[in-house]
């Protein structure tokens with residue numbers, strides 16, 4: 001059966017006076033890995049909880065494998081595996097005891113549970129620590145155990161809430177290898193992260209959310225192409241005269257106004273900015289620097305990094321106030 | 335794969351896991367075991383002055399209260415602190431199942447603790463009265479269940495630090511005002527009246543009737559009915575609360 005494993009339509013969630021989600025809509029095709037990308041507080045965890053049947057939407061509709069999670073939370077929870085944002089197994093129990101407990105809760109017969117457990121311990125590289133208490137494991141190993149626990153009942157849909165959050169680069173990169181392998185297994189995966197590189201590397205499609213609303217959606221390469229911008233860095237030398245950074249920044253903002261600038265950084269000896277029509281913008285930057293008595297030494301023009309793409313969209317949204325207006329009504333501006 | 339097995343299996347799994355994880359935790363040892371033992375030792379003195387029938391049921395009742403509430407509180411609060419409660423919320427466990435599962439450890443501790451205190455009383459006094467064991471048993475089972483469910487309710491509603499404070503207020507008001515530590519005759523009229531607002535009055539009198547065939551505040555049938563109603567109400571509220579926690 002094809003179609004969508006997860007459908008979210010006009011999802012609004014209000015906590016007291018705070019709107020955590022303001023009319024979010026997206027669909028995840030079966031078997032795909034879908035990246036949910038956004039900075040802290042964007043609404044990623046709230047979205048995952050609503051999909052997992054652990055949150056009642058204020059408004060809007062959620063459907064998981066054809067079921068409404070707030071109406072049939074137990075059925076949805078049985079089909080979905082969740083890796084919560086923070087380590088969440090029982091610290092007093094060993095990894096093995098944790099998995100056996102979870103198997104009992106999901107009613108997995110003991111023979112099958114043993115088999116699944118062995119497979120998953122191997123898959124997540126946990127065999128050596130299976131008899132250690134979860135509470136004593138390193139953060140990276142805890143995350144792997146969390147993922148093994150979420151996969152134990154062989155769920156069709158897996159929701160991962162910032163799985164690499166708080167890990168050092170080595171642990172994070174090892175975990176991403178496992179996640180890439182999981183992706184190949186054909187499960188439907190929703191991966192929340194604030195790391196744009198990770199989202200791009202691991203997802204078939206991704207959705208950037210900000211302040212509870214959709215900023216932009218697409219495949220990783222579409223997203224990058226969507227921005228014809230370039231990241232320009234100009235290295236300069238002070239030709240005798242000292243110029244205050246704030247004055248230089250002001251002058252550059254003015255000169256670049258028509259080039260749609262974002263992420264302007266003024267450092268001693270260099271300025272960098274993401275702009276459209278890079279060649280013309282470069283002339284404008286050079287003129288500005290020289291008018292202030294600064295001399296251009298070198299120039300670098302690169303495609304934007306993922307961070308630039310994200311920042312660009314966020315800045316644009318903030319300037320236009322779009323995330324605020326698109327708010328509760330349902331359809332978002334993008 | 336869908337969830338196989340019934341609610342009972344899930345309840346038992348959680349209960350066994352809780353026992354394994356929490357029976358040796360500091361608050362369970364100190365509040366659930368050491369504190370009641372101290373009270374028992376102190377009460378031994380007053381037993382000689384006030385009469386055994388007044389003091390022994392009171393000390394069993396206090397033991398039950400502390401043993402059951404401390405275990406249930408730990409079973410909920412520790413999981414909130416460690417983050418494991420998040421995992422539980424994502425598991426296919428119903429709200430009623432969660433309340434029952436989380437109460438079971440406290441019930442077992444309450445019943446076990448009361449039994450232990452009974453043995454201690456026997457060692458200290460050299461004999462134990464048990465004229466109407468059915469009433470005694472009803473008091474122990476209903477009381478442990480009520481206290482345990484109450485503690486689950488408080489621990490679900492409040493954050494772990496608040497829960498400890500609230501439970502201590504409940505425990506100590508039951509000791510001093512709830513008709514356990516002070517016999518009715520020793521309390522000023524107004525405080526004696528206040529005692530009827532605490533479930534400990536009914537539970538202690540059930541134990542008293544079971545052991546000594548006498549009661550101090552409330553007759554046994556009324557005690558039985560009131561305790562059962564309080565229990566049903568507590569379970570109902572705890573269940574509603576669990577629903578709210580699981581699907582906010």
Ligand SMILES: Nc1ncnc2c1ncn2[C@@H]1O[C@H](COP(=O)(O)OP(=O)(O)O)[C@@H](O)[C@H]1O
Pocket residue numbers: 015016018019020021038039040041042043044045046047
């Ligand atoms: N239980 C809650 N009560 C009040 N506010 C909440 C609650 N959960 C989330 N929020 C708020 O909703 C917004 C989105 O939160 P969250 O979904 O956790 O974001 P993310 O996971 O992307 O960091 C934040 O502003 C957060 O403070």
Ligand SMILES: [Mg+2]
Pocket residue numbers: 041044045046085161
């Ligand atoms: Mg989050």
